[in-house]
Amino acid sequence: MTNEKEAREGLAKAAASLRACQYLLNGGFYVDAASKAYYVMFHTAQALLLSVGKSYSSHRATAAAFAEAFVKTGEFPKEFHRRLTKAFGFRMGADYKYGFEIPEDKATELYGWAAEFLAAAEDYLKKG
Numbered sequence: 001m002t003n004e005k006e007a008r009e010g011l012a013k014a015a016a017s018l019r020a021c022q023y024l025l026n027g028g029f030y031v032d033a034a035s036k037a038y039y040v041m042f043h044t045a046q047a048l049l050l051s052v053g054k055s056y057s058s059h060r061a062t063a064a065a066f067a068e069a070f071v072k073t074g075e076f077p078k079e080f081h082r083r084l085t086k087a088f089g090f091r092m093g094a095d096y097k098y099g100f101e102i103p104e105d106k107a108t109e110l111y112g113w114a115a116e117f118l119a120a121a122e123d124y125l126k127k128g
Contacts, residue, residue: 003050010047014040014118030107031094038091040114041084044121083113
């Protein structure tokens with residue numbers, strides 16, 4: 001069973017997070033932008049899972065389920081899962097470690113990963 005409405009709402013949330021990430025980057029808030037970039041990817045993965053009737057509450061379960069449902073099947077490249085899990089590490093540092101810093105180029109790279117993942121998911125769901 002799929003939930004198209006919730007999947008589209010998930011993508012809308014991811015798109016809003018991407019705009020917020022860009023705003024944070026422009027303002028020089030690189031740590032916060034990195035955290036927001038992760039959330040773009042997380043909400044994108046959740047939306048994709050909802051599109052096939054799956055839902056997970058934890059971040060790790062969502063990443064694992066994305067790999068199982070979309071990477072192992074060849075729908076999405078392995079790189080997307082690798083980036084999702086790598087971005088999770090940056091997000092943990094950004095949100096929970098005092099003194100954690102991320103340079104502008106890394107925050108910009110994470111933004112690019114998030115934008116690419118979201119665009120690929122939007123294309124995938126349009127075809128579906």
